[in-house]
Amino acid sequence: MKRLKSIMASMDYNTSSYTEMYNGRILIYDPRCPGAPPFMDENPTYYSENIGFEIRVSRRLALDKPTVTVIIPGEMLVGKARGDMPLKRLKYYMQHMENDTTAYKEMYEGEMVMNFPASPTGHVMEPEIQHDPSYWYQDMAMEVEENHKLAKDKPSLTWYVPAERLGVPGTSAGESPAYAEAAADFCLREFGRYIDELNQELYNRSRPDYENGKYDLCSCGGEVLARNGAYFALHAQKDYVNGSGIKVHLLDDGLSRPPRMCLCLKLQVQLPRKKLKKAMRMLCRDLPETVERFVGEFDQEGLNQALELAEKQACIRSWLAENGFCAFVANGSILPREKGTDLPMKGAVPFQSPLEDEVEICGIRGMGIRKGVTVITGGGYSGKSTLLDAVSAGIYNHVQGDGRELCITDDTAVTISAEDGRSVKCVNISPFIKWLPQGNAGNFSTEHASGSTSQAANIAEAVDGGAGLLVIDEDRSATNFMIRDGMMKELIAKEPITPFTDRVRELSRNLGVSTILVIGGSGEYLSVADRVYLMEDFCISDVTQRARDICRRHGGACCGFEEKTENPPAADWAQRRKLYAEGFTSYPQGCGSERLQVLDMGFIVIGDERIDIRGLTDIASPCQLEALAFMLRYLEIRNNEQEISLKKIVDELYDRIQREGLDFLYSSYFTTCGRFLELPRKQELLALINRMRKLRFEGPA
Numbered sequence: 055m056k057r058l059k060s061i062m063a064s065m066d067y068n069t070s071s072y073t074e075m076y077n078g079r080i081l082i083y084d085p086r087c088p089g090a091p092p093f094m095d096e097n098p099t100y101y102s103e104n105i106g107f108e109i110r111v112s113r114r115l116a117l118d119k120p121t122v123t124v125i126i127p128g129e130m131l132v133g134k135a136r137g138d139m140p141l142k143r144l145k146y147y148m149q150h151m152e153n154d155t156t157a158y159k160e161m162y163e164g165e166m167v168m169n170f171p172a173s174p175t176g177h178v179m180e181p182e183i184q185h186d187p188s189y190w191y192q193d194m195a196m197e198v199e200e201n202h203k204l205a206k207d208k209p210s211l212t213w214y215v216p217a218e219r220l221g222v223p224g225t226s227a228g229e230s231p232a233y234a235e236a237a238a239d240f241c242l243r244e245f246g247r248y249i250d251e252l253n254q255e256l257y258n259r260s261r262p263d264y265e266n267g268k269y270d271l272c273s274c275g276g277e278v279l280a281r282n283g284a285y286f287a288l289h290a291q292k293d294y295v296n297g298s299g300i301k302v303h304l305l306d307d308g309l310s311r312p313p314r315m316c317l318c319l320k321l322q323v324q325l326p327r328k329k330l331k332k333a334m335r336m337l338c339r340d341l342p343e344t345v346e347r348f349v350g351e352f353d354q355e356g357l358n359q360a361l362e363l364a365e366k367q368a369c370i371r372s373w374l375a376e377n378g379f380c381a382f383v384a385n386g387s388i389l390p391r392e393k394g395t396d397l398p399m400k401g402a403v404p405f406q407s408p409l410e411d412e413v414e415i416c417g418i419r420g421m422g423i424r425k426g427v428t429v430i431t432g433g434g435y436s437g438k439s440t441l442l443d444a445v446s447a448g449i450y451n452h453v454q455g456d457g458r459e460l461c462i463t464d465d466t467a468v469t470i471s472a473e474d475g476r477s478v479k480c481v482n483i484s485p486f487i488k489w490l491p492q493g494n495a496g497n498f499s500t501e502h503a504s505g506s507t508s509q510a511a512n513i514a515e516a517v518d519g520g521a522g523l524l525v526i527d528e529d530r531s532a533t534n535f536m537i538r539d540g541m542m543k544e545l546i547a548k549e550p551i552t553p554f555t556d557r558v559r560e561l562s563r564n565l566g567v568s569t570i571l572v573i574g575g576s577g578e579y580l581s582v583a584d585r586v587y588l589m590e591d592f593c594i595s596d597v598t599q600r601a602r603d604i605c606r607r608h609g610g611a612c613c614g615f616e617e618k619t620e621n622p623p624a625a626d627w628a629q630r631r632k633l634y635a636e637g638f639t640s641y642p643q644g645c646g647s648e649r650l651q652v653l654d655m656g657f658i659v660i661g662d663e664r665i666d667i668r669g670l671t672d673i674a675s676p677c678q679l680e681a682l683a684f685m686l687r688y689l690e691i692r693n694n695e696q697e698i699s700l701k702k703i704v705d706e707l708y709d710r711i712q713r714e715g716l717d718f719l720y721s722s723y724f725t726t727c728g729r730f731l732e733l734p735r736k737q738e739l740l741a742l743i744n745r746m747r748k749l750r751f752e753g754p755a
Contacts, residue, residue, distance in 0.1 A: 055100050061074045070118055071117050072117055072118065072120070076098055078097045080094070080095050081094060082095055083358075088224075099125070104127050108123040109121075110123070141189045141190070141337075143189055144189040144198075148330065148333070148334040152330075156207050162198060162200050163185055164189075164198070165184075165185055166183075168181060169302065193216055194346075196341075197211065197212040197213075202722040202723070203725070207324065210320060211341075212318055214289040215317045215319065221352070228288060231315075233364035234286050235278055235280050236363070238317065239279070239284065239453065240356065240360040241319070241357070242271065246274070248348045249321065252269050252344055271321045272677060272730035276397075276452045277450040277452055278364070278451040278453060279674070279675070279733055282716040282717040282720065283319070283730045285318050286318065287316060287318050287715060289316040291311040293311050360453070363459060374415075379413075379425065380423055380463065381422075381464065381570065382420055382462045383423075383441070383460075383461050384420035385412075386406075387404065387405040387444070387458055388404060388458070389437070389440050389444040389458065390437070391440075398458075403592040410596050411423075418460055424584065426584035427569050427582055428571070428587070429571050429583040430571070430573070437594075438572045442527055445461065445463050445467075447463075448462050449463050449672060449735070450465075464568075465735070466735075468516040468524060468672065468737055469526075470512050470513055470525065470526045471509065471527070471530035471531060471669065472505035472506070472509045472535070473512060474502075476502075476511075477500070477503070477746065478507065479749060479751040480752060482496045482498070482626070482627070482629050482753070483496075483511055484496045484626065485557055486510035486514075487506075487551060488551075505535065509531060509532050512669075514627070514629065517565060526554075528573050529572070536555070537553050537554075537578040538553045555579060559582050577604070580601040580604065580605055581605045631753040632697055632751065634750040634751075635695065637749045637750050638689075638698065640686075640687045641661055648687070648691075652726075656668035658683045658686070660683065660690070665747075667679065667745070669745075672738060678732045678738070680727055680731055681731040682739060682742050684727070685707060687721075689704070689707060704739055716731045
């Protein structure tokens with residue numbers, strides 16, 4: 055009845071004609087034509103769930119006394135007559151459980167006795183016992199899964215909501231919607247508001263959650279990510295009606311019931327211990343009614359806005375790739391974050407592009423950063439690192455209101471830093487390290503890399519993993535790796551390190567790998583940059599010409615237009631190492647059980663490995679870490695090759711995720727791992743594997 059409420063709320067308080075109610079004007083959006091303007095129609099029939107209420111004038115002298123016709127779908131009456139009540143089978147199980155149960159065995163098993171209709175010859179098959187832990191509330195299904203063996207009172211629930219009921223464009227033919235990740239993300243955030251209301255009713259600060267009860271959803275940051283907490287998938291329609299107890303009757307009405315495209319919402323429910331009636335109320339009344347209210351009040355306009363933003367973001371990404379740019383920051387973006395949060399800072403200076411670098415993409419104006427070598431400089435606290443962080447964040451799309459929703463970056467970009475102590479296995483770092491005492495720079499391994507060798511390995515691995523852009527902050531880099539000025543070169547004749555200044559243009563010219571650097575303490579990069587930007591008081595200006603003039607006065611090359619004569623010859627960037635199955639396992643040595651944990655301190659524990667992930671700064675959320683752990687486990691348990699093609703198995707994994715979603719990765723066996731997963735990029739999965747210490751890599755002799 056949302057439309058009727060809206061109409062009546064807009065009427066004059068003293069009305070006696072109710073003209074708008076009788077007209078029932080409605081704006082209709084055609085899902086076949088996204089972006090097309092709506093057309094006006096009149097329909098004085100209003101709906102509450104599936105029941106319609108047609109309102110007509112009784113007579114013209116009694117406009118305040120309408121005639122209301124209630125329209126009830128026949129299948130609802132037939133279903134009720136045959137005992138087909140919402141969640142009836144689940145209610146039956148819970149009504150027959152012990153009040154102090156902690157196992158909820160019947161709920162998870164979903165046992166039912168299927169009764170079949172008679173065949174055309176009159177033969178009736180014997181009833182068959184089946185198991186289906188999916189329970190129906192009208193045309194929506196709620197699937198119940200055991201979270202893990204130590205938390206049987208905390209089930210995982212997946213609600214399957216027909217996408218047509220939400221008005222999601224393009225789903226009426228059973229297809230996934232355009233920009234499905236953005237649509238699912240919006241629905242999850244909207245649903246979260248309703249779950250928060252339920253939790254407020256349950257909350258009692260003097261009691262723990264296991265006494266109060268609680269609903270848990272996947273928590274979202276500003277990024278729009280593929281999640282197992284909300285996604286679109288086909289789901290079967292209900293083809294039976296409930297009988298008495300756990301009996302069900304298969305329908306034989308000749309109707310076709312193909313699978314429908316559904317919004318799948320996953321949540322966990324902490325059921326209150328030894329309070330079965332309250333648990334039953336949570337599962338069988340409060341939550342289903344909340345889902346129905348979410349559907350009935352769904353913000354269609356908000357969804358359309360989210361999809362429009364996703365379309366703009368996709369348009370910008372496509373334009374950047376086709377026109378030689380690696381990043382874009384829209385005018386008006388709010389880049390600084392509130393202290394201790396990832397929210398836009400209140401009162402921050404909106405970003406404004408320098409005029410000479412302003413471009414317009416899909417009707418949006420902002421600064422385009424061209425491929426090549428870009429330097430961002432400025433004094434302390436000027437905003438240069440804030441801008442770089444926004445560029446790094448742009449590898450993912452962001453939601454409206456994040457402030458950086460139109461900051462878009464090449465999605466293969468990798469943030470590079472020094473990472474003292476990381477493990478390196480058989481990596482060719484010879485472009486940066488000419489020789490090593492008692493070692494081979496073309497096949498470099500160490501259990502504890504230094505700042506310079508770790509940064510060299512990070513760049514070499516990123517390039518090998520397909521990165522098209524390197525994002526580097528001087529403050530997080532090894533100084534002796536980044537620069538060496540002329541005086542030091544003259545003083546130190548025997549220096550094995552080739553600084554990044556000497557390779558950065560080669561990366562761009564020969565390999566197509568661009569670089570964006572924040573530099574505050576050295577002018578060496580001014581001579582190799584294609585563009586130089588200056589940040590002052592969070593305002594940016596293009597100072598490329600000034601930098602060229604300064605270089606000329608100091609005898610340097612001119613900002614990318616003159617090659618430095620002392621540059622080393624072109625390097626061999628190829629990685630020729632091989633990965634073997636030895637050590638690539640989730641089973642600790644001598645143990646028959648797998649081990650998998652994600653630790654708060656920044657480590658993933660799998661098998662005998664304890665992998666330091668603190669250097670993977672492009673990971674956006676804890677749920678991505680959980681997904682990385684399960685993805686690594688999947689690769690290990692599925693591998694049956696002695697010599698492993700790492701890129702091949704990673705590509706195959708992402709292809710399966712594209713087809714099936716993320717949830718197949720999860721295993722309830724690992725009691726300390728989180729239930730919600732968000733998809734990381736291939737770059738992070740490869741970087742995780744590169745940091746494993748027990749693996750057997752072999753490189754060239």
